[in-house]
Amino acid sequence: MGQITPINAARPKVLEFFAGIGLARMGLESAGFRVAWANDYEPDKKAMYDAQFPHSDEHAFALGDVGKVKVADLPRDAALAWASSPCTDLSLAGGRAGLAGAQSGTFWHFIRLLKELNDDSPEVVVLENVTGLATSHGGDDLSAAIRAFNDLGYSVDVLAMDARRFLPQSRPRLFLVGAKNPPEDVAEPNSELRPDWLQWVYGDKSLRTHRAKLPAPPAPKLEGLGEMVEEMSGDDERWWGAERTEAFVSSLSPLQRERVASLRRGSGVKYRTAYRRTRGGVAVWEVRPDDISGCLRTARGGSSKQAVVRLGNKRLQVRWMTPREYARLMGAGDYDLSAARNNQALFGFGDAVAVPAVEWLGQHYLMPMVKGTMARAVVTERASVQ
Known part of the structure; x- marks a missing residue:
């Protein structure tokens, strides 16, 4: 009889694309995941990443252009792939070139690598970006991103969440959650996480989408800046x-x-x-x-x-x-800044995703989906060996 691996025998592995200084990793690992591989193209960010996370033979960091990453470099047993792709071409501060832009267009290399993984691609994928993705080119860029995931076998849920729900910082972000085995669709009324301006996504019959049932997130903070100040x-x-x-x-x-x-x-x-x-x-x-x-x-x-x-x-x-205040406002108050230059730290945190937002998503959405898939796999394996 074949050996069945217990569901909780290991922390599910994650591929972390566009890792920056590792704030997504901090949130995901707090939610029970283990980041096994990461990539970013900026040496200054990798230097901060390396200072924060001890070296481990169970983790690899690929420094360089994601377009040069080969599928052979990726672990084959990851449960989740996370991508905080560059938002420059989607933000109000950028040129609004959208997903065709030189930086935001790196998203397509993420898609390429998922496709080349074939049957070994993760069960769950996440794309995090600015809310401008929802309106970029009249919504065409968001539709294109969803279709790209659909073509790889993922149904997509789209959530809007502000870090202000966890921290005294106004930082709205969009999260696309793709699942090969999505949870049952809950056709709930417009919620805090799926506001009116996102509802068109679910009404577009050309897109494969789902709406997972989620708890209400914390209410937006109205104060707390003083607690973050050095x-x-x-x-x-x-x-x-x-x-x-x-x-x-x-x-x-x-x-x-x-x-x-x-x-x-x-x-x-x-x-x-x-x-x-x-x-x-x-x-x-x-x-x-x-x-x-x-x-x-x-x-x-x-x-x-x-x-x-x-x-x-x-x-x-x-x-x-100060850099420490930036760190606190991103939910990483204990981040190791000992070797970081001032502007290096400000740039790293300003270009990142807030830790508690990732942790909340990991705990309430990503981990339950991954464990559900693992549980079904155990049942299937048991049936096959009987």
């Missing part, structure tokens, strides 16, 4: 000097200036975040009105870096947000 004295050299701070205040609109002045006069200390934007060809600062961080971005220039504003007790101080 403690530092008022005379720390990272706070801007008087001249630079005055220039910051002078650039604010009258409405924002009055809001900031009111917070400054108040008792106690409050924190807000600010971005530099161009309005009418003029660079200005805009301060968020709430106790939530704006969406962290890749720090390629000053306009993409976020500032922290400390207000109260008749004082106002401004400085750049």
Whole structure:
């Protein structure tokens, strides 16, 4: 009689495409998975990845262009493939070239490798990207992505989830979950995870989709930024000097200036975040009105870096947000930053997926599907050996 492997004998293996600094890995492994292989093309991100995760003979990292990855390099027994493909060509900050763009188009190499795995392709796949994927080229890019998964035998569910449900940061993202053996479709009313603007996906009869039954996610946070801020004295050299701070205040609109002045006069200390934007060809600062961080971005220039504003007790101080604060706002407060340069860390976190969002998806959706498939495989194996 053949030996039947217990369902919980091992943590299901994952292929991690476009791994960045490994935040998806952190979330997936917290949910019970084990990342066995990863890929990214940026040496600076791999350096941070290597510092965070101890070397293991059970894990391989392929540094370089995903277009040069060969199927022979991939483990053949992975249960899940995760891809946080570049969003540059899909985001508002990019050129909106969509999936045909040079960076976001790397998605097609992910599809190629899944196809070349043939019968060894994972039971479950996930594509994580910005919500702009849903409207890119009038929805054609999202349809094309779903059809690509359909052609490989996957039914697709599409979820919209904001990291703000877990962290004090506004960071909406789209998750395409593909399954070879999807759960029973639940034709539920529009939910928090499948809002009105995604419903057209399920109404398109040319697409093979499903809607898994999921618990309600946590309610969006309304506060908590102050808990993420690094403690530092008022005379720390990272706070801007008087001249630079005055220039910051002078650039604010009258409405924002009055809001900031009111917070400054108040008792106690409050924190807000600010971005530099161009309005009418003029660079200005805009301060968020709430106790939530704006969406962290890749720090390629000053306009993409976020500032922290400390207000109260008749004082106002401004400085750049620190790498540790970026890490905390991504749910990776203990991330090893010992060898990372400042901008290297800001870029790595700004280009990543929030850890608790991945963990929630892993616990409530991905792991139950994978274990369900493994359970059916055990039943089939038992029947075949009897």
